[in-house]
Amino acid sequence: MKIGIVKLASCSGCQIALLDTHEKLLEIADKVVYAPLIKDARELPDCDVVLVEGAVRTEHELEVLKRARERAKKLVAFGSCSALGGISGMGSIYKPEKLIEDIYGRDLDYKLLDFAYPIDRFVEVDYYLPGCPPTPELISKFIDGILNGRVERHDYPVCAECGRLVVHTKIDNIKKTELPDPKVCLLSQGYVCLGSVTRGGCRAICTKAGVPCRGCRGPTDKVMVMPCKDYLTELHDRIERIAGFDVKFNDVASIYAFVFTSDMMDKLVSRIKEVIRKGRRGGRA
Amino acid sequence: MIRIEIDEDRCVGCLECVDVCPTGVIINKNNKPFVENAERCIGCLSCSYVCRADAIKHEGIHVEEKIVKSVYIEEKIERFV
Ligand code: SF4
Ligand code: SF4
Ligand code: SF4
Ligand code: SF4
Ligand code: SF4
Numbered sequence: 001m002k003i004g005i006v007k008l009a010s011c012s013g014c015q016i017a018l019l020d021t022h023e024k025l026l027e028i029a030d031k032v033v034y035a036p037l038i039k040d041a042r043e044l045p046d047c048d049v050v051l052v053e054g055a056v057r058t059e060h061e062l063e064v065l066k067r068a069r070e071r072a073k074k075l076v077a078f079g080s081c082s083a084l085g086g087i088s089g090m091g092s093i094y095k096p097e098k099l100i101e102d103i104y105g106r107d108l109d110y111k112l113l114d115f116a117y118p119i120d121r122f123v124e125v126d127y128y129l130p131g132c133p134p135t136p137e138l139i140s141k142f143i144d145g146i147l148n149g150r151v152e153r154h155d156y157p158v159c160a161e162c163g164r165l166v167v168h169t170k171i172d173n174i175k176k177t178e179l180p181d182p183k184v185c186l187l188s189q190g191y192v193c194l195g196s197v198t199r200g201g202c203r204a205i206c207t208k209a210g211v212p213c214r215g216c217r218g219p220t221d222k223v224m225v226m227p228c229k230d231y232l233t234e235l236h237d238r239i240e241r242i243a244g245f246d247v248k249f250n251d252v253a254s255i256y257a258f259v260f261t262s263d264m265m266d267k268l269v270s271r272i273k274e275v276i277r278k279g280r281r282g283g284r285a
Numbered sequence: 286m287i288r289i290e291i292d293e294d295r296c297v298g299c300l301e302c303v304d305v306c307p308t309g310v311i312i313n314k315n316n317k318p319f320v321e322n323a324e325r326c327i328g329c330l331s332c333s334y335v336c337r338a339d340a341i342k343h344e345g346i347h348v349e350e351k352i353v354k355s356v357y358i359e360e361k362i363e364r365f366v
Contacts (some may be wrong), residue, residue: 128365142366153366160295185297193307196337224358238337242299264358
């Protein structure tokens with residue numbers, strides 16, 4: 001088994017999470033033939049599995065991705081940037097010219113694509129392992145799955161692992177700063193928690209630590225397949241039912257932060273890409 | 286015969302399934318959902334649809350899950366781990 005790791009537009013956090021798997025890393029260390037962060041091989045050879053970290057933002061990255069696809073028997077979208085656009089995708093709320101002007105202040109000798117896209121826009125993907133980053137436990141389980149040919153899916157939402165209980169309340173505003181009650185569902189307490197629309201498997205590490213889920217693992221199966229299920233409508237509906245208040249989200253982009261350049265959200269009801277494209281900020285990036 | 290099972294470990298106790306069931310199959314028992322009249326279930330799957338924890342499983346339903354699936358998404362979805 002030969003494993004390669006390729007990096008596109010990313011923060012390297014997913015590779016660091018792979019390093020955090022400790023024993024699992026030792027187990028596969030001799031199988032890793034190419035990985036910019038941990039090996040100094042120059043060229044990606046033919047591999048059984050290639051993990052691609054990061055979104056596609058430049059034409060160069062697109063070439064790297066295509067080469068990786070050619071050399072990989074199985075191509076894995078490793079982390080949310082690669083699987084769904086993720087943090088890198090968030091840059092797409094600014095126009096490319098504006099990003100270049102504000103960050104570099106000069107012309108670049110390569111071109112930015114219109115959006116930072118997840119890799120499945122350009123190549124066939126065999127597995128998606130979303131998470132920002134995926135937890136070391138998820139990565140270990142996935143590697144085991146790859147090695148023995150049985151990859152386990154997580155088709156349930158974060159709520160299923162959260163352990164907090166819903167209490168029906170009556171509140172009148174979204175909360176952001178106060179310390180939440182440790183046993184009660186964060187939505188009941190007025191925090192915008194994306195747990196109910198987000199794929200589980202992370203063991204709800206954020207909500208267990210008292211922080212609302214930001215949706216880093218992307219949409220659940222249900223949100224993906226049901227045209228009438230969408231982040232905004234689902235959250236709105238739940239907050240209205242359990243906390244009795246009609247929430248007006250004024251920062252829609254932050255709710256879709258991890259997913260809005262992904263085709264998986266292009267359903268009848270989700271017009272997020274269109275909305276963002278229209279309202280793209282020309283202001284300082 | 287329809288069998289309905291609610292996974293207690295997953296359930297967060299929102300009771301949305303109780304509110305939504307048109308035939309009173311799932312009832313509120315000490316603030317937990319409880320399957321009381323399974324034989325009344327009409328298989329609408331509303332409860333499973335609203336369940337945020339994916340905690341409700343039905344077996345023996347005679348109709349396919351009534352959800353609209355996009356072929357494009359359906360192809361990819363199985364690959365999300
Ligand atoms: S998914 Fe998150 S951790 Fe991984 S490369 Fe992207 S931003 Fe970094
Ligand atoms: S909405 Fe958030 S806090 Fe509430 S049960 Fe789900 S994951 Fe936990
Ligand atoms: S709780 Fe949400 S934001 Fe936190 S790791 Fe899990 S999916 Fe990501
Ligand atoms: S809808 Fe799901 S989480 Fe809510 S009470 Fe019913 S089974 Fe439990
Ligand atoms: S499928 Fe419909 S009728 Fe059956 S228990 Fe669920 S809500 Fe009630």
